[in-house]
Amino acid sequence: MHLITVSTCALNQWSLDFTGNRSRIITSIVQAKAAGASLRTGPELEIPGYGCADHFLEGDTELFSWESLAEIMKDDRTSDILWDVGLPIAHRNVRYNCRVHVYNKKILLIRPKLSLANDGNYREMRWFTPWTTRKVEEYFLPRSIAKITGQIKVPFGDAVISTNDTCIGAETCEELFTPRGPHIEMGLDGVEIFLNGSASHHELRKLNTRIELIREATLKSGGIYLYANQQGADGDRLYYDGSATIFVNGAIVAQSSQFSLNEVEVVTATVDLEEVRSFRSSKARAMQARETVGYQRFPAGMSLSSDIDEFDPTLAPSKEIKVRYHLPEEEIALGPACYLWDYLRRSKQAGYFIPLSGGIDSCATSVIVYSMCRLVHEAIEKGENPLVLADLRRIAGEEEDSTWSPSSPQEIAGRIFHTAFMGMEKNSSVDTRKRARDLSAAIGGYHLNFDIDTVVSAVTNLFSAVTKFTPRYKMHGGTNVSNLALQNIQARLRMVMSYMFAQLLPTVRGRTKPGSLLVLGSANVDESLRGYFTKYDCSSADINPIGAISKTDLKKFITWAGKTFDMPLLETFVTATPTAELEPIGGADGYIQSDEADMGMSYNELSVYGRLRKVDKLGVYSMWSKLVHEWGNLLSPQEIYEKVRWFHWCYAINRHKMTTITPSYHAEQYSPDDNRYDLRPFLYPPFEYAYTKIEKTLKAMGAAATKKPEVKGQKED
Template identity: 50%
Template structure:
């Protein structure tokens, strides 16, 4: 038996914070060595942090990376253990995203990334160049200051693998995106005899995404054999993304070790002991593998005169296949944003959060996530995590040896909730907000904004001689909209004032971060007032759908111990910005002219399936044809694109949000489209009209859906004449 103990890591790195990153890297190596591992894999670009973005274009970032690597190599960190470190490197005039493989205080090989992530949230081609010379290993001359200190002038640079004395052709890197390409490197590397694949990754969390990742690891080794090591960042490294860890080791298609997906830990090391003879046996059993290996394209290698494997003895135990741990979407919504909020809070210098809590589903979801964060902090402290404890003592401003031991007590210190009611607010929502705040433990305030609204209207009347009225009182649509937006924007100003001054009132230092609570569907539709209380410092639910939030509320009512969330989830969504009368009650879906279910469908077709108006119409004729005529489908598609276009400008100023959904309309990084449209879409809408005329009376064939009827997601809602959150 050729036994090999390997270690892979979840690291909570912070972009451009080299000290924090080095501390975590060293801690991970120490733990790997203590466990007896002889291979240690860290995440992609771990020395700098993955999310440096345009900082990668700065020469300082590259030079600081070399300085950190030198520190690791001059110490005993790489003694007896093969370590892979991620960092940017400039070769000639090109900048590469590289894995630097080191052993015994020497650099063995530098492996540049060949296929770069360049879609969705990723822009690697903006900062790096792909490595294209697959058939040769070049000589890379180390920077002078590195070369002198290491007594090493050059190192092989390029695509290849490392061959050790006792593991055939053992170890090779496959960096993040390369695994998911049509022809991944591990395919030909396996045919060349590589047994251990090291995938350093920077992969963000997205709802329901983990299964796709794990299936890729399993598939890579099931048909080709091998040990697949996966390392990932975990935490918020400075942007909208939360990297969700889940580092793991897969052997011959079976997961034998798996790290956490959501955690407050800065360092987590996952160790597995594997038998490389099992890899050889697996490959020998597959006839097609043998045939293809006999005519493989050759991959170059670097020979290292060192033995990695341990000899067999009875005290050793092999890592056996384990059951993969998956979180439900509701748990993902709870734990992912909660961990992201904790990282943001402890690193921003803030003393806590302030949330405008309306008693509705969205703001209550945010409150529950903050409550979940408090529970996680208390739990990790009880489990002995000294870093979480130190951060919590500092943020909560504890004294005399005290620290959080109760989540409600901790919430009282770091979380303000404010119900900012008006004459249009109901007692029901006011009570819901109060009950939820008590369950979570937040410091709750009840504020009436009527006097401020009245002052604005009096000022306007003094300036113009006119006073606007609500539509139910005889006012026009313009007056009605303006009156609603005044309330919304006053709440934003009040929230930021309270976040700045309440700590001072309570003799606390620092400031509080204002939390937003608009969901992804409202952002897509533009159903929010520009610069209202949707404008905040950060928003943990900004790319979560209303459907998923409602499921989360039902789950959290039981599993987080906040039972009032069940009643909040059951209530119909309403903005409460207009007077309630005996024959009129303002409802979000009526105001929007579409349901939240429909918005999710529009969002996925627009972003994920890249549909314009005509393509969306054609798709929905099949999807919704059982209940709607082509003309009715056309009206819905036109209505959506009209208001999407009118309100696209709002997406340029959406509060920075936790990224959780693949159809997010967030304009800054993810959804790059213009914000000035011809909202009439004359050419596209004319084409739809022509198709409607052609299809009118035709019978649409409806294909059955595996998980529901063909009409799933359709709700018949009249297009409201008003648009109370338009904010134009």
Template identity: 60%
Template sequence: MGHYVTLATCNLNQWALDFEGNRDRILESIRQAKAKGARLRVGPELEICGYGCLDHFGENDLYDHSWDMYEQILTNPETHGILLDIGMPIIHKTIKYNCRIISFDGKILLIRPKLHLANDGNYREMRFFTPWNRPKYYEEFRLPKRLGGGYVAFGDCIINTLDTCFGAETCEELFTPQSPHIAMALDGVEIFTNSSGSHHELRKLDTRMQLITEATKKCGGVYLYSNQKGCDGDRLYYDGCACIVVNGEMVAQASQFSLADVEVITATIDLDDVRAYRNQKSSQMQSVEQPEQYHSIKTEIELCPTESVFDPDLKPSNPQPVRYHLPEEEIALGPACWLWDYLRRSKTGGFFLPLSGGIDSCATAVLVHSMCRLVVKSCAEGDQQVIKDVQFVCRQESDWIPKTPQEIAQNIFYSSFMGTENSSFDTRDRAKKLAKEIGSYHIDMNMDTLVSSVITVFEVATGKRPIFKVFGGSQTENLALQNIQARLRMVLAYLFAQLLPWTRNKTSGGLLVLGSANVDECLRGYLTKYDCSSADINPIGGISKTDLKKFIAWAAKNFDMPILIDFLDATPTAELEPITENYVQSDEIDMGMTYDELSRFGRLRKVEKCGPLAMFIKLYHEWSLPPYNLTAEQVAEKVKRFWFFYAINRHKMTTMTPAYHAEQYSPDDNRFDLRPFLINPRFPWATKKIDEVVAVITKREEEIKANNLSVE
């Protein structure tokens, strides 16, 4: 006959410690779920307080405030009549846990702590919480007095309704080898919920979606995935993609990137489809062989009303293909959404960008343009929160609604070309044209007098005046003269960020200074410490040069901005040294390696966990073949050069601007890539081992060559 149930999951743009705002977004998601006829609503991980509270999780106040908000949600009549799965931190027996609270009609049915904690990369959950680590075990938890006291099950349990059975798992548990949903499925659970705080990384979504769809491909079932979305107050952007999967097939998928604070999706499921899918001998045999069962919380809740089968407007949701964005689209959308959240929540007056005319600052400017495009789109779709926010950040009246991205940029985006005698006409012209295209308030200036004044101060103090290498100076002088230009740009950037709005009679709020150092330059250390890469936030700090070029090519076409092609065709250069007939500064020549090589070094170092020796061996097998055809000595020299410059510049990462995390090999020292910044850059023992391997390879190649000659 069919057992139809409508289920809801959501993306929520929660904010760390924004208790009342988080509460309101949770309530709105419940209202929307009920309006769509859902009988079960699932929300993101730690949605009450926000996922990214970090060391605030050590404060007892946070747990008290979370209970305050949960009480207001639980006692609100609008939240009754629907089964709720809500995330918040809880202290049990003086131990802090990351929990799910299952409730219905104002009554808590179960508190389910997280079994496996995320504790690598960007995550340090075991710094704040303790894993439950006791599958199928539970205890009693005394509820706070404000919720009437009494006891409720606390542990790894499942919920039985009149017509089905469901269980919860949390984020990391999906990625573990023994995911709880497998054992739950073998014990009869038909609906699984997963509440996550999963961040965006380029090309990562396919991995997550593969795990989500495969969760019910073996055992059958309904899988509801909910995720945080937006900037939770830090470097990460949580990229939503809440979804509902039945028997391994997607039936509903929310957006990965959008400015909507609340996004609820629903699907109607016939539970008989799950039961038919499970009607396989192998799974039946494994089910009855389970030695230990879950403790089941028995309820009188009905998720599949009998009359729903006869509702002509109610029908099961159809399967659909999983939606993915191209990497170029991910770059266009992820950092843009992150910038918007940062701008509206910091309540500053906008952004200031040192626009050099190179591809990195160009990409940063285009990301601001992409942000403005998203805001215009959301305004056109009637998103009242976005309309309210854009009116505030642009300091406009309540009837003002922007129609073009340029209208927004004219109010909140400022840029400046900070030229010197070493700057070319082409870079200055490109910067000016791009600023006009995007609509930023642009300042074209020279800072030669400032640079000259600082050098004169040094000359007066020491009696010596440094000169560039092309004019006969030493490498020390050459580097110092480059660095002073870069550092003075940083000083000017903050001066202009504070005063430019004032020059336009806008006195409320300074500007956020945007950095524009890409992940490869950070990895190599090809930047000046405390130069114009030192900023408030950096939207491209976790994106490789290769991906940035692809993004600019994509944006030139999709944003109808042909000016961007000029940036792609230009040779990357810092323009900190004099241009002569015989010399023009080039980034890749300065670095002694190409950007493509840097990307490979970065992945081997961080993702594949290679030290110098392991990196050499891997690269020799790659680069000794066409199209590279490098000798063992050449590969060894490249590897040694990379590790040397990586090591001597590692100290720069301790002061880098907080950057949008987008790449697995990010060298961000603040949390993601924890390594010492004072190490021997020669790596003497690893170097000796590499030289030994090179000698063996060289000798073997000579023997093969000699044998071939004797045969001939």
């Protein structure tokens, strides 16, 4: 046996927080050493934080990163262990995303990233340039670093590190996801340990893909793979979900949490180099390895394994463990909750405020806040992370010498979570008002219940006085335009009232320290895609935890939460008819406004349209073609065309709303977020060319275009 102990980590880094980021890096190295590790790797661009975006274009970001690296190297606690960190480095006036490998105050290698993430949420090509495979040059160190290392220049490029007992190579995040990842060639050239510093964001059901890619990276030709990842909200719409792992020959032996309030999580494993060598004994691999172009190797002058030759019975290889996956419902409960906690504590505000409607969306957002309170309370109860209690006391407005500690999640919610039902006497039902009140009580929130009729009347009366025109609801003889205008003014006034209450409620409740409440939005991804909300209404908020989660997933989440959190009242939200309650209830036919009736499509259909449009990248004609096959057992081609056409008409006329939508927690691949994820026009021409093509196809189909599909089990007359 040839045993070595290695560590990887998940760090809650914050963009441009050089002091905090440096502290967390040092802590992770110290913890790795304490666990007996001789090698530690960390997340991508961990020194400045991954999400600096256009700040990477500023010279200050690189300067401060080098200064932080100098402080890490000078700290004696980081000696006697091989470690690497990520930072931006300009070489010959070209900026690269790099890993710097260090041992005992010496830089062994600077390894720039070869393949940059440049789609979806990522724009690395905007700030960095990819390096060339196998190319190695000399890099002249900044004087501040040279004083510490005693080195003038170090190797810069696609190379590997040799210790006295093994060989180590590195790849960075996206390179794992590419068809020809560097680990393939490195493994064939004898590299036995692979390091991957990543900043991979959370997305529902995504972890499985990442885990299987890491497994495959070592399953074909063996090896030890250390995957590090950022964890937490670093200042943007993304939540990085940790799950740092260690794999050996396709088997996982260590995994950190996917969702956590901890700022530093280090996982360690003891692995046997001889297992890798034995795994690689096949002749087929040997033939390919013989033909592989070798990497330049740079010596570390140290061994990862102990110098003691005697057999140590207390040291044994780490055993294979089972990968921990969360249900999608758990991911919704935990991911946005951790994000909300990071956002709240780092914004230094006094809590959250949400306008409750009595519907499932604001209910789901509130339950996510409750999940956050549960996580905070659990962390305080465990006592392993004193920073959580310190942050909570500060958020709640406690004095520095306070000894207050919450006894339950509800007590936390009572201090930092505020809700309000802003009803209309004729439009709001007793049921929705009661559901909102009961939900807030179950969570422990500070709840207000009031009507906004007088405010709405004041605005509409002013309009009538100025224009001599009195708008009416459609059921009262008004037009579609006036009907919509009366709905919109209610929605927009709720936004105005939300911000007023959010700003002043802490003062009303006796808070003496600075801080207001952050307003939470609760428009789901399907409504955003359809444009089924009022621009600048109460969906306009500071952040939206569910803005990229589908209605279908939210319903499943609420059902799950009702059982898991012992909140049976949540089932009433699932069974209630989704309604905006912006039109009067009643009339001759007992009218009750319905969201799906207003939209002209179901939430399930919206999820399908969203995935076909964004994930499958289908236009109008291609979407219709595919749906003819997928929905052909239920609808005729003509009916499917009418549905596709209606969706695209609604989508096109409402796309402008995405330019002002509340920043949302990213959780779904078909999010229509206009900020950087879904880059499309917001002023569309009619899709007449596509419509004409479909209509020609339908005409050519003849009677088959309108033929109803035969329902299984029935016969035609």
